Amino acid sequence: MNKRLQYVWLVAVLVLVGCGEPPWNNPYPVDQARANIVYSSFSERPKHLDPARSYSSNEYAFIAQIYEPPLQYHFLKEPYTLIPLTAATLPEVRLFDADDQPLPADAALEQIAYTDYVVTIRPGIRYQPHPALAQDDQGTYRYHALTRRQVAAVNRVADFPETGTRELTAEDYIYQIKRLATPWRHSPIAGLMQKHIHDFAELTERIQAMAPPAVNGERPFFDLRDVPFAGAQALDRYTYRVRIDGAYPQFKYWLAMPFFAPMPWEAEAFYDQPGMRAKNITLDWYPIGTGAFMLSENNPNLRMVLERNPNVHDERYPDAGMPEDVAAGRLKDAGKPLPLIDAAVYSLEKESIPYWNKFLQGYYDSSGISSDAFDQAIQLESDGDAELTPAMRERGIQLMTAVNTSIWYLGFNMLDEVVGGDSERARKLRQAIVIAIDFEDYVSIFANGRGQVAQGPIPPGIFGHREGREGLNEQVFEWRHDRPQRRSIETAQALLAEAGYPNGRDPSSGRALTLYYESMDSGPDGRSRLSWIRQQFAKLGIELVVRATDYNRFQEKIRDGSGQIFMWGWNADYPDPENFLFLLYGPNAKVRGGENASNYDNPRFNALFDEMKYRPDGPERQAIIDEMVAIVQYDAPWSFGFYPKSFSLHHTWLSNVKPNLMANNTLKYRRLDPLVREQLRREWNPPIVMPLILFALLLALGALPAWLLAQRRERSRAR
Amino acid sequence: MSAYILRRLLYALPILIGVNLLTFVLFFVVNSPEDMARMQLGERRVTQEAIDTWKAERGYDLPLLYNAQARGLGVVTQTIFAQKSLKLFVFQFGSSDSGRDIGYDISQRMWPSLAIAVPVLLVGLAINISYSLLIVFFRGTYIDTGSVVLLVAMMSISGLFYIIGGQFLIGKLLHLVPISGYDTGLNALKFLILPVIVSVISGIGSGTRLYRTFFLEEIYRDYVRTARAKGLRERTVLFRHVLGNALIPILTGVVAVLPLLFMGSLITESFFGIPGLGSYTIDAINNQDFAIVRAMVFLGSVLYIIGLLLTDLSYTLVDPRVRLA
Numbered sequence A: 001m002n003k004r005l006q007y008v009w010l011v012a013v014l015v016l017v018g019c020g021e022p023p024w025n026n027p028y029p030v031d032q033a034r035a036n037i038v039y040s041s042f043s044e045r046p047k048h049l050d051p052a053r054s055y056s057s058n059e060y061a062f063i064a065q066i067y068e069p070p071l072q073y074h075f076l077k078e079p080y081t082l083i084p085l086t087a088a089t090l091p092e093v094r095l096f097d098a099d100d101q102p103l104p105a106d107a108a109l110e111q112i113a114y115t116d117y118v119v120t121i122r123p124g125i126r127y128q129p130h131p132a133l134a135q136d137d138q139g140t141y142r143y144h145a146l147t148r149r150q151v152a153a154v155n156r157v158a159d160f161p162e163t164g165t166r167e168l169t170a171e172d173y174i175y176q177i178k179r180l181a182t183p184w185r186h187s188p189i190a191g192l193m194q195k196h197i198h199d200f201a202e203l204t205e206r207i208q209a210m211a212p213p214a215v216n217g218e219r220p221f222f223d224l225r226d227v228p229f230a231g232a233q234a235l236d237r238y239t240y241r242v243r244i245d246g247a248y249p250q251f252k253y254w255l256a257m258p259f260f261a262p263m264p265w266e267a268e269a270f271y272d273q274p275g276m277r278a279k280n281i282t283l284d285w286y287p288i289g290t291g292a293f294m295l296s297e298n299n300p301n302l303r304m305v306l307e308r309n310p311n312v313h314d315e316r317y318p319d320a321g322m323p324e325d326v327a328a329g330r331l332k333d334a335g336k337p338l339p340l341i342d343a344a345v346y347s348l349e350k351e352s353i354p355y356w357n358k359f360l361q362g363y364y365d366s367s368g369i370s371s372d373a374f375d376q377a378i379q380l381e382s383d384g385d386a387e388l389t390p391a392m393r394e395r396g397i398q399l400m401t402a403v404n405t406s407i408w409y410l411g412f413n414m415l416d417e418v419v420g421g422d423s424e425r426a427r428k429l430r431q432a433i434v435i436a437i438d439f440e441d442y443v444s445i446f447a448n449g450r451g452q453v454a455q456g457p458i459p460p461g462i463f464g465h466r467e468g469r470e471g472l473n474e475q476v477f478e479w480r481h482d483r484p485q486r487r488s489i490e491t492a493q494a495l496l497a498e499a500g501y502p503n504g505r506d507p508s509s510g511r512a513l514t515l516y517y518e519s520m521d522s523g524p525d526g527r528s529r530l531s532w533i534r535q536q537f538a539k540l541g542i543e544l545v546v547r548a549t550d551y552n553r554f555q556e557k558i559r560d561g562s563g564q565i566f567m568w569g570w571n572a573d574y575p576d577p578e579n580f581l582f583l584l585y586g587p588n589a590k591v592r593g594g595e596n597a598s599n600y601d602n603p604r605f606n607a608l609f610d611e612m613k614y615r616p617d618g619p620e621r622q623a624i625i626d627e628m629v630a631i632v633q634y635d636a637p638w639s640f641g642f643y644p645k646s647f648s649l650h651h652t653w654l655s656n657v658k659p660n661l662m663a664n665n666t667l668k669y670r671r672l673d674p675l676v677r678e679q680l681r682r683e684w685n686p687p688i689v690m691p692l693i694l695f696a697l698l699l700a701l702g703a704l705p706a707w708l709l710a711q712r713r714e715r716s717r718a719r
Numbered sequence B: 001m002s003a004y005i006l007r008r009l010l011y012a013l014p015i016l017i018g019v020n021l022l023t024f025v026l027f028f029v030v031n032s033p034e035d036m037a038r039m040q041l042g043e044r045r046v047t048q049e050a051i052d053t054w055k056a057e058r059g060y061d062l063p064l065l066y067n068a069q070a071r072g073l074g075v076v077t078q079t080i081f082a083q084k085s086l087k088l089f090v091f092q093f094g095s096s097d098s099g100r101d102i103g104y105d106i107s108q109r110m111w112p113s114l115a116i117a118v119p120v121l122l123v124g125l126a127i128n129i130s131y132s133l134l135i136v137f138f139r140g141t142y143i144d145t146g147s148v149v150l151l152v153a154m155m156s157i158s159g160l161f162y163i164i165g166g167q168f169l170i171g172k173l174l175h176l177v178p179i180s181g182y183d184t185g186l187n188a189l190k191f192l193i194l195p196v197i198v199s200v201i202s203g204i205g206s207g208t209r210l211y212r213t214f215f216l217e218e219i220y221r222d223y224v225r226t227a228r229a230k231g232l233r234e235r236t237v238l239f240r241h242v243l244g245n246a247l248i249p250i251l252t253g254v255v256a257v258l259p260l261l262f263m264g265s266l267i268t269e270s271f272f273g274i275p276g277l278g279s280y281t282i283d284a285i286n287n288q289d290f291a292i293v294r295a296m297v298f299l300g301s302v303l304y305i306i307g308l309l310l311t312d313l314s315y316t317l318v319d320p321r322v323r324l325a
Helices: A003-019 A057-066 A148-152 A170-181 A190-196 A200-210 A265-271 A323-327 A352-360 A371-377 A390-394 A424-436 A439-446 A489-498 A523-538 A551-560 A578-584 A603-613 A619-635 A674-684 A690-715 B002-030 B033-041 B048-058 B080-090 B102-137 B142-156 B159-173 B185-219 B222-229 B234-245 B247-257 B259-263 B266-272 B278-286 B290-318
Strands: A037-042 A071-073 A082-084 A092-096 A114-120 A232-236 A239-245 A293-299 A303-308 A343-348 A366-368 A378-380 A386-388 A398-403 A406-412 A451-453 A477-480 A483-486 A514-519 A543-548 A565-571 A638-650
Touching: A057 A293, A057 A303, A057 A343, A170 A190, A170 A200, A170 A232, A170 A239, A170 A265, A190 A200, A190 A239, A190 B048, A293 A343, A352 A366, A352 A371, A352 B159, A352 B266, A371 A378, A371 A390, A386 A390, A386 A398, A406 A424, A424 A489, A424 A523, A424 A619, A439 A451, A439 A523, A439 A638, A514 A523, A514 A551, A523 A543, A551 A565, A551 B033, A565 A638, A578 A603, A578 A619, A603 A619, A690 B234, B002 B080, B002 B290, B033 B048, B080 B290, B102 B142, B102 B185, B102 B234, B102 B247, B102 B259, B102 B266, B102 B278, B102 B290, B142 B185, B159 B185, B159 B266, B185 B234, B185 B247, B185 B266, B222 B234, B234 B247, B247 B290, B266 B278, B278 B290
Parallel strands: A037 A343, A514 A543, A514 A565
Antiparallel strands: A071 A082, A092 A114, A114 A239, A232 A239, A293 A303, A303 A343, A366 A638, A378 A386, A398 A638, A406 A565, A406 A638, A451 A638, A477 A483
16 A cells, blocks of 8 residues: 555544544543533633632632531522521520620610620531641641742642541631631621621731731741630630621621631641742632532633532431422432532633533533523513523423522712702702613613513512512602503603703703713623613703723722712622612712712611611511612612523533522532433534535545646646 | 844843833733722722732832832832832742732643644644645646635634634534533643634635745746756745745744744633633733733743744754854
8 A cells, every 4th residue: 555545544543543432522531421520611710719818709609619607598498598507506696785794685786785696516527638637647737847849849739648637616717707807818808897796806906916927928827826816716616606796687697608617727837838829829729628529620721620528527408498499309309418419520611602502512511691692592472581492492401590689770979969969959860860761671682681670779589679569669660550661751851851951951051961971881782882871861862971981990980989870780798688778878888988889878768777787587677678768769879770680501411400699509409410411412412524524525626627737737848 | 143142132131121111001001009909809898908908918009110209229129110020030920919820820821822832833834835835836827816815715704703613613513523621631632623723724814825925936036947947846846946945934934933832822712711821911911910911921022032033043044145143
């Protein structure tokens, strides 16, 4: 055989061998085909995995599976319900007066000087295997006194050959609370906790005074156990107490967040050794927890892998839920030990198109729906309900929808001379604008219908929200045909005339009233949004000037109160109305360093907020909230935009999926059927080589005349 | 030769200082140290005290370029620019503003970038050169005209189209390779096939057109006629004589980009999920991480200067008439 032909055959054989068993487009190793592994993705490298610093949903997707605070949210129950996680029971709340004498549970607010949250954790919970906990026979920690040379020899935590574990104790929770106060840990909630946890501000000062200075930018290990702290103390090996100044009933929700997860002191002793930071071996990168999973591979440029923690403690799938959970088969696993899967592989997927295609091929178990893929996946019925398209149904894909515990709103800066203040003129101007801005239209155009138009500041699922006619914002809507109907533009125009701007004309100039919209929108989508918002103001004859800027400058304008009109949003930290109503609380104004971006300050609203904040959920609290909502509906510092809806898809082989917008640790409940997945992947992805062969033949046929021509030229005489 | 290289390296110093200064000014026109702190600390519940601590810990509490409070040389050295820039000249990139070691990250991310860039360069060169020589061989025929039309059409199509089209056709419709992803070692091969094919095809239009021009300039020269008169086969004339003499302009383009290969391609890496350096700088700009931006721009400048130097040196290899002094 011709030697060249032999090479061609060799390459062909190698290629075919390399292709292996179908499906060829499987991005995962063949030996994982039938493994009990959930496949998902992340689009952006998580910035922080340290529970003292982490405060965003993409980071919680990982650390909430690893770190265990004392409490968690029930997976199935609605409304959101706190249940113990590592705690044996819900915390015991004890009230004290200024003389440290116990008070009854129904003591008046003014009497309460301190509130103690006493948490008892379950014995026998153990940390994941970790080199920070590895000890030799004498009980000395193996890796707490590493030399520079030893550090130089490792690149990852997995490079340390030995691991160890130990039992979780109450002291570990205290240690973490002290970490929140440590200035160089930059915990985002340190400022908030200074206001609530007793002795917290002083603790920060003590740590600052006692800690050794940084050496070449690296902080040597500083054992926080040596720093006295009256705000949190261990009462015994499994019980600790957190003391709050006065009352702060919302504190219980913080106890379900990773900020209050335990941290063994050994972790800091291990990670804070000289040279470790230069190797990127830090606690911010390699977590250590007691949760159902541990981070076995951390390469955020490629893949992050959560594996079942071999030391996982006994936790069972919930045996109660909502009636719809029974119908959906979400209680079939009741009482089974968690987690139900062995691992979860998260691959880096920056672009939505490849992600979506891989989901359709069965290589991701669940997916959101990007705008690009929306029409392919969802069809809207005449009544506005979303349904899967036949192509999706044919594949057995299931749709989950949920209204998020968040809100997008259009805000007026109440410090502004034109749109702000509590004058009748300004109020009517705002009321007119609020009617004119048709958020139903916005949701339909820019969110593919994925949003529920808001009637007030509190989203569904949070105590205080009212649905239907009860919750109607009568300033903006009327109740007709069993649904809210936006008031007519004539109503808005009449209000505008009453405000002194007939037909949108400013009497002082005789020209159209000019207002300014602060925008951080950019790109083609942003341009159409801005054009839409200009049209809404134009309906009233108002000229809207868009002041486009980047996000930094936008934030700066909001902080210093120089913006006029803007659009912004808020995601709930915890399911309590306080977490939304505080966005309109006067003392919390942005110009004073708070989160009230409108700088709204209504004395009556403020007084009601102070009262509502400390009350338990119940009719009295609801009545206060109703009055507060009515005040802001009338004053209109916001146009209550919409509560975004999340749509998610998952394949038929993935079970126990339920949107729970508060619980971040739901991976442990997922169940999947890897055999069905593998079978469907093969069915959906047969390699098709015929078009390639045809293309090669076509190319050869096309080249034939050229080859003949070349041969003829080679043989022809020189001219 | 050594004197020439030394001189060129010395010329590089003011260029690098200038590039650094320009990067610094451009970055801080858009972002202030306060913005950077807010980006790193998060938006919610962040206090001014935390921002001040963050800035002080990282040296961003100093003036940008001129410290009026300092004395003597301190007016220049006690500034963010001097503190952050000088170490770059000994290739100490330090830590990113989020606390990760930049040098380590670069050393990890350069390999996937190279794994795509090197095959794309080599296969692309081979195809572009062969195809352009083929066109030159058939100059003036329907093959030449048809090819030029095809090449212009290929040049006019956006690179993004090739990527999405390639993923759709080869990955989604034909199910031949994974649509995106990456792995280490030999497992990376199946993930490299598609991006390499797409990158090579998207480069054929411009590359082949350029090389065709180089070869056409040579094909009418006397030495080619002489070679033909000697009775050499056309294939030998083209691949040995024409190609050899057209190498200088080809080398100018190729050698200059060699050191930059490892800087990666943003769009390709982003769409194929390749964990290379291409997206490292853009991610850093989006995250307002000045430490990474500064390091990557500096590194890019150094590599570009080295590339140009290598180009000049390579001339002496392919053309004996060139002498560097």
